[in-house]
Amino acid sequence: MKFDNKNIIILSLLFIMVIGCLNQDEIPQKNDGTMDIVLQTNFDIDSLNTKQYWTSLPVEIFTYNYNDYHYVDSTDSNGIVRFENIPFAEYNININSEIVVDYGTFLDTMPIVASGVYNLNNMTDSVSTIEILSGGSNKGLKINEIYTAGPPNNFFFFYDQYFELYNSSDEVKYLDGMIFCRMWTSILEVTSIFQFPGIPLTGTEYPVEPGEFVVLAQDAYNYKDEIFNGKASIDLTVADWEFVNSLDFGDWDNPDVPNLECIEVGEHREFMVGLTMDILILADGSDVNYIDGVDSMSVVDGVEYASSATHTKDLESYVDRGFGGVGQQKYSGQSLERKVAGFDTGNSTIDFEIISAPTIGYQHE
Numbered sequence: 001m002k003f004d005n006k007n008i009i010i011l012s013l014l015f016i017m018v019i020g021c022l023n024q025d026e027i028p029q030k031n032d033g034t035m036d037i038v039l040q041t042n043f044d045i046d047s048l049n050t051k052q053y054w055t056s057l058p059v060e061i062f063t064y065n066y067n068d069y070h071y072v073d074s075t076d077s078n079g080i081v082r083f084e085n086i087p088f089a090e091y092n093i094n095i096n097s098e099i100v101v102d103y104g105t106f107l108d109t110m111p112i113v114a115s116g117v118y119n120l121n122n123m124t125d126s127v128s129t130i131e132i133l134s135g136g137s138n139k140g141l142k143i144n145e146i147y148t149a150g151p152p153n154n155f156f157f158f159y160d161q162y163f164e165l166y167n168s169s170d171e172v173k174y175l176d177g178m179i180f181c182r183m184w185t186s187i188l189e190v191t192s193i194f195q196f197p198g199i200p201l202t203g204t205e206y207p208v209e210p211g212e213f214v215v216l217a218q219d220a221y222n223y224k225d226e227i228f229n230g231k232a233s234i235d236l237t238v239a240d241w242e243f244v245n246s247l248d249f250g251d252w253d254n255p256d257v258p259n260l261e262c263i264e265v266g267e268h269r270e271f272m273v274g275l276t277m278d279i280l281i282l283a284d285g286s287d288v289n290y291i292d293g294v295d296s297m298s299v300v301d302g303v304e305y306a307s308s309a310t311h312t313k314d315l316e317s318y319v320d321r322g323f324g325g326v327g328q329q330k331y332s333g334q335s336l337e338r339k340v341a342g343f344d345t346g347n348s349t350i351d352f353e354i355i356s357a358p359t360i361g362y363q364h365e
């Protein structure tokens, strides 16, 4: 790869010139000039730092500095994409795509993402590198959507919470005996523990097909008409499962929807989680002694979410390296979903996005 020195000089001059006419807080104006962005996409295919370039990968850039500046172009055979003569501004970079990896004996389709900001302060670099992350290498049952914030309302209603699981693997998975837990700050501290019926690890009563979604409702109840005159809340009678604590006498039990039962001795509470901050764990059920937490080897998926960007990360990083949901509003009807069904890089900061409305049993566009 060869850089053109002339371009670097022109870019640097342009940078100095444009910065020269702007106050620090002022957003760049359309007539401030143009710029080029050259991005080298890198993909570490085997997590061993083996770089691979991907051709024809759509890369999107957009800026909040103006209304309509949004560009999509594709990488060349060196994994490079160029945006030339675009208005001077700070651009966000977004890749949300799929790649097909040829393993010789089979092809594997993997969802990938990359995101970043092309910072004006770094404009003297002629080529920026953007790392592509694959969310498909660790397949299995995933916590795909977390709908907890409550529908738009001003009387603190949030009882329409649900969680969506997704089987991103190519094989049938079984829910038999699995546990779904709310944790305190670590996998060592269980706050609530509910279990699917069946025998953990070996049971085959409750299959989840590859690509299938499973909806776990706080209550499999139709909140659509009763509470909000058909406008704001949702119908959870479509759920595949509901959480029931038989010691909570007020807990709704829909006879048509099977139950995850509370297994904590003496616990009277329903399964209910934080609206915009909490930790959820799906585990295989081989360890149900909750006193000392959930055995790390039994954890199938775990997600931390928090609306505050300054939230201190709690959950062990080998379960989740980040946290999703920054900026999510309580009582907004917003939901938190993986960018692509089952997409999991092991970092919820990257894997999840806030969506404006829940998607019960399907993936948002």
Ligand SMILES: [Ca+2]
Pocket (backbone or CB within 6 Å): 217, 218, 219, 242, 243, 244, 245, 251, 252, 270, 271
């Ligand atoms: Ca319930």
Ligand SMILES: [Ca+2]
Pocket (backbone or CB within 6 Å): 242, 244, 253, 254, 255, 256, 257, 258, 259
């Ligand atoms: Ca039920």
Ligand SMILES: [Ca+2]
Pocket (backbone or CB within 6 Å): 287, 288, 289, 290, 291, 292, 293, 294, 295
């Ligand atoms: Ca334990």
Ligand SMILES: [Ca+2]
Pocket (backbone or CB within 6 Å): 144, 145, 164, 337, 358, 359, 360, 361, 362, 363, 364
């Ligand atoms: Ca969904």
